[in-house]
Amino acid sequence: MNTITIFFGGDICGSIGVNAALHILPQLLREEAPDFIVINGENAAHGSGIEPEQAEQLFAAGVDIITGGNHSLERFDFREYFEKEPRLLRPANYPRAPGSGIITVRKACGTLTVLNLQGRENMRPIDCPFQAADRLLADIPDGITLIDFHAESVQEKEALAYYLDGRVSCVFGSHTHTQTADERILSGGTGYLTDAGMIGALHSIIGSSIEASLIRSLTLVPQPFTLPETGDTIFCGIIARVSPETKRTYSLKRIRKIV
Numbered sequence: 001m002n003t004i005t006i007f008f009g010g011d012i013c014g015s016i017g018v019n020a021a022l023h024i025l026p027q028l029l030r031e032e033a034p035d036f037i038v039i040n041g042e043n044a045a046h047g048s049g050i051e052p053e054q055a056e057q058l059f060a061a062g063v064d065i066i067t068g069g070n071h072s073l074e075r076f077d078f079r080e081y082f083e084k085e086p087r088l089l090r091p092a093n094y095p096r097a098p099g100s101g102i103i104t105v106r107k108a109c110g111t112l113t114v115l116n117l118q119g120r121e122n123m124r125p126i127d128c129p130f131q132a133a134d135r136l137l138a139d140i141p142d143g144i145t146l147i148d149f150h151a152e153s154v155q156e157k158e159a160l161a162y163y164l165d166g167r168v169s170c171v172f173g174s175h176t177h178t179q180t181a182d183e184r185i186l187s188g189g190t191g192y193l194t195d196a197g198m199i200g201a202l203h204s205i206i207g208s209s210i211e212a213s214l215i216r217s218l219t220l221v222p223q224p225f226t227l228p229e230t231g232d233t234i235f236c237g238i239i240a241r242v243s244p245e246t247k248r249t250y251s252l253k254r255i256r257k258i259v
Contacts (some may be wrong), residue, residue, distance in 0.1 A: 004110045004144060004244050005032060006256070008172045009039035009237035010179065011069070013200030014206030014227035018044050018054050021199050024235045024257055025061045031257075032084055032239050035109045037062055039199070039237070040148055040174040041088075042069040043207060047167035047225040049075035055088055064105050065089065067116045069175055070123060073097055085246035091150060093132035104143065110244040115168075117160070119151025119175075125209050129156075130163055137167060141178030144242050146170040154194050161192040169242045169249055177206035179236045179256060189248025197236025201228040202258060233259050 007028060012018055021039065036222045039058065044050040055066055067207065068090040073079060084089055092101020092115060104113040115136055116205025129149065137145070145168040151157050152175060161171040166188025173180075179197025186192060198207055205213035209226040216223045232241040239253040 001163060001251065002244060003241040003250060004036070005034045005036040006036045006038065006112065006144070006170065006240045006242060007032065007237055008146065008148065008170070008185050008196055009037070009199055010195065010197035011040045011043050011174050011177050011199065011207070013043045013177065013198055014046060014229060016227065016229050016231070016233055017200035017207070018057065020173065020233035020235050020259060022057060022061050022259060025063070028255070029062055033253070034239065036064050036105065036109065036112045037112055038065045038067060038146060038148065039063050040069065040150070040196070041066040042072045042150070042154060043073060045078065047071065047227055049073070049078045051078065052081045055081070057083065059087065065103060065114045067114065067148040067174070067209070069118060069148070087226070089114065089116040091116050091126070092136060093117055093127040093129050095127050102140070104141055111141060113140045113143055113145045115145065115147045117147060117149050119149065119153055119156045120126060120158045121151065121153035123152050129160060129183060133160070133164060144169045144247055145243065146172065149173050150175045152176065156175065157194050165190045169247050170240050172238060179254065181254070183238065183252040185249050185252065191240045191242070191249030193238050193252065193254070196238050197234070197256065199235050200233065202232040202234045204228055235259065
């Protein structure tokens with residue numbers, strides 16, 4: 001069967017995560033030969049947003065699209081980059097924000113549209129991701145569609161996947177930085193995973209300093225979101241193989257590498 005191979009990588013955390021991605025991507029390209037590479041980069045710049053230089057390094061290494069989330073727009077000094085670089089997305093259901101939450105990439109092998117959405121359960125309330133998906137999917141060209149749903153709630157992630165089953169090829173979650181083991185293909189052919197995981201420091205608490213996280217948990221006093229910059233790293237994501245004819249997902253394979 002003719003299929004298009006897509007890799008979706010979990011949240012990059014800090015420069016250690018960027019370096020891990022740059023180190024692993026050549027191996028991933030050799031072993032899995034993905035036609036498209038999509039990675040969430042909202043935590044690359046010390047936990048908030050992504051520096052233009054980091055994004056350019058990832059694009060040069062073979063990444064086609066970088067998605068975002070609730071931290072993407074926290075760095076005011078990087079906001080202009082969202083207007084200049086269409087391959088860098090932020091959630092589409094922000095009511096007013098620089099940049100875009102959707103892009104279509106065309107290659108000889110086929111067409112991929114990526115839609116970036118953010119959840120609302122246990123997160124800052126923004127526009128409805130379900131209504132945003134309805135509105136944006138009505139206008140996309142024919143081709144494979146992948147959604148990065150950046151959300152806290154498993155219930156909300158599963159609900160969106162079943163709501164869009166058969167209308168999109170993949171719904172993959174990001175945000176929790178912990179890879180789940182619940183990959184499945186829904187009855188309409190939509191591939192699903194609650195969370196792709198993280199690309200960052202292995203010995204951390206969701207990518208952040210263990211020490212700072214423990215103080216935060218023990219005292220409830222806010223602490224700086226400091227990220228380790230050395231040590232072992234983890235590289236997580238998922239491989240989807242999708243039919244360019246039916247747009248259905250036919251196989252899913254979780255990726256988890258320690259370097």
